[in-house]
Amino acid sequence: MERQKKSGFVALIGRPNVGKSTLMNHLIGQKIAITSDKPQTTRNRIQTVYTDDRGQIVFLDTPGIHKAKNKLGEYMVGAAERTLKEVDVILWLVEPSSYIGAGEQHILDILKQVKTPVVLAINKIDTVEKEKVLAYIDTYRKAYPFSEIIPVSALKGANLDTVLEVLMKYLPCGPLYYDEETVTDQPMRQIAAEIIREKALRCLKDEIPHGIAVTIESMKERQNGLYDIEAEIVCERDSHKGIIIGKGGAMLKKIGSSARYDIEKMMDARVNLKLWVKVRKEWRDNDLYLKNYGYHK
Ligand code: GDP
Ligand code: MG
Numbered sequence: 506m507e508r509q510k511k512s513g514f515v516a517l518i519g520r521p522n523v524g525k526s527t528l529m530n531h532l533i534g535q536k537i538a539i540t541s542d543k544p545q546t547t548r549n550r551i552q553t554v555y556t557d558d559r560g561q562i563v564f565l566d567t568p569g570i571h572k573a574k575n576k577l578g579e580y581m582v583g584a585a586e587r588t589l590k591e592v593d594v595i596l597w598l599v600e601p602s603s604y605i606g607a608g609e610q611h612i613l614d615i616l617k618q619v620k621t622p623v624v625l626a627i628n629k630i631d632t633v634e635k636e637k638v639l640a641y642i643d644t645y646r647k648a649y650p651f652s653e654i655i656p657v658s659a660l661k662g663a664n665l666d667t668v669l670e671v672l673m674k675y676l677p678c679g680p681l682y683y684d685e686e687t688v689t690d691q692p693m694r695q696i697a698a699e700i701i702r703e704k705a706l707r708c709l710k711d712e713i714p715h716g717i718a719v720t721i722e723s724m725k726e727r728q729n730g731l732y733d734i735e736a737e738i739v740c741e742r743d744s745h746k747g748i749i750i751g752k753g754g755a756m757l758k759k760i761g762s763s764a765r766y767d768i769e770k771m772m773d774a775r776v777n778l779k780l781w782v783k784v785r786k787e788w789r790d791n792d793l794y795l796k797n798y799g800y801h802k
């Protein structure tokens with residue numbers, strides 16, 4: 506008789522920039538979650554599905570849990586907290602440190618409110634001396650009754666086997682939720698928007714604060730399989746618009762061509778990408794705009 510398979514949901518949490526998307530990408534071996542060295546790139550949660558002969562893990566790459574600074578922040582924190590109560594296991598990623606800062610304390614306070622088992626992964630151990638790792642583990646062990654504490658490197662793929670093994674251990678037995686081939690159930694459009702946003706943030710370096718959003722206005726497949734995609738990059742100020750477009754349109758062209766390259770890889774099809782830049786003042790604090798852009802409660 507075949508052994509029953511494990512199947513369930515894991516919420517991946519952690520402060521912005523701790524390496525959540527990098528971890529997802531490594532596990533899936535495909536570029537779906539968006540990584541950036543700027544925080545808050547992943548605004549909508551991306552479901553990533555990992556399947557092997559032991560079972561299936563559906564990851565919810567929740568937006569970073571941190572104190573809300575504006576309405577957009579509130580949506581993100583609210584969504585993340587609700588997710589924690591619904592999932593089978595929480596995987597919390599932290600930076601290697603023997604000091605628990607205010608941001609981590611905030612997450613610990615939230616974890617104390619939920620009954621879900623929590624696995625702690627101390628990430629980026631490739632950046633610290635081996636001897637220090639035990640002290641980091643000890644610091645966190647004293648702070649909360651974690652189910653397991655695992656030092657990892659999402660970038661190098663170190664100890665990720667252990668993470669998978671431990672997560673499988675805490676998942677219930679049950680039927681698989683998705684086909685084995687599924688890596689994400691996020692709609693194509695949303696992934697395309699995330700890719701464009703990532704490329705824009707990368708190309709713009711530090712010239713623009715985090716106030717950009719990307720919406721896909723249309724996505725149509727031609728008879729020959731080519732996709733026409735029209736997308737809008739939304740920013741808060743006229744001056745930002747100028748920077749995004751660049752001299753003679755050079756910046757927008759750069760964003761567009763690097764985004765198109767990744768979207769083509771993701772969709773396995775040729776893409777004709779048209780980008781527009783729009784200014785929407787104060788969109789981060791405006792409920793109506795937030796709804797328009799799909800950040801629903
Ligand atoms: P997220 O905001 O939590 O999704 O973080 P990202 O996955 O976008 O990663 C933020 C930055 O940290 C990127 O520049 C990553 O390359 C880097 N990073 C992530 N994991 C590791 C790691 O294990 N080691 C090192 N050295 N860098 C990492
Ligand atoms: Mg991310």
Ligand code: K
Nearest residue numbers: 616617619620
């Ligand atoms: K708890």
